[in-house]
Amino acid sequence: MKKILFLSLVGIALIIGLVGSVGATGKNQKQNQKIDLLENAKEVSPGVFYLGESMNKGKVVDGYAFVHYAKGSKSAARPKPVVDDTVDMYKLLFRGIKWADTMQYEVNTTGSRLEDSAVRTALSASLETWDTETSFELFNDDLVTTESDFNSGDRKNRVTWNDLGTGGTIAMNSFWFYRTTKEIVESDVVFNTQYNWSLSGESEKMDLQNIATHEFGHNGLADLYVSKSAELTMYGYSGYGETKKRTLGTGDISGIQALYGN
């Protein structure tokens, strides 16, 4: 068994939806903790935030966050090239971090305001969408049920619903990996309770399978910002009722296969 000698970096990826949108439900789930990791973060380049450093087993740990701006803010003014999901582009997180073994998610659907088994079905579909493209079995198909809440750093891979505020953040992905070997050791997904979630692409709601497929792609793939990538699953923006990220585009498949084989 490998001993965890030290951890290097924690990365955080966020999807930001329609800023200032009407997505807020205005009701916080009492049992879900509020998360605001960017409160004291410093923007070091556009959309990239340094969260600070801390010590882990005697070594320095750095934290980073990736923020993806809403449609209509930064990139909307650019001319639109012709795009479709055959665009073959992808970006690896930190030049190639990945899992060495099949990873296991634990799910806590409290706060989703959806039926537990239906949520699990949608999440499993998102995982399988990636797994069918790779020779390596990246995700364990059986989702574990947990009562535990989001806890970045506990070496459990958790899917939870928490309050991520009303600033347009749909979901967040945070992950830990060894600087030396680039092996991922933890990956957590948080869906924002400030949005209403849908299992069927309803308008005015965020489609769970759509967003989950994107978030699960962060087990090695980074967000794409350029408008050419707008039809790909790893495109960094999403909107209400959107379902196009449920299926992978050419670049998404190229990216996951570059990490986990084809």
Ligand SMILES: [Zn+2]
């Ligand atoms: Zn993302």
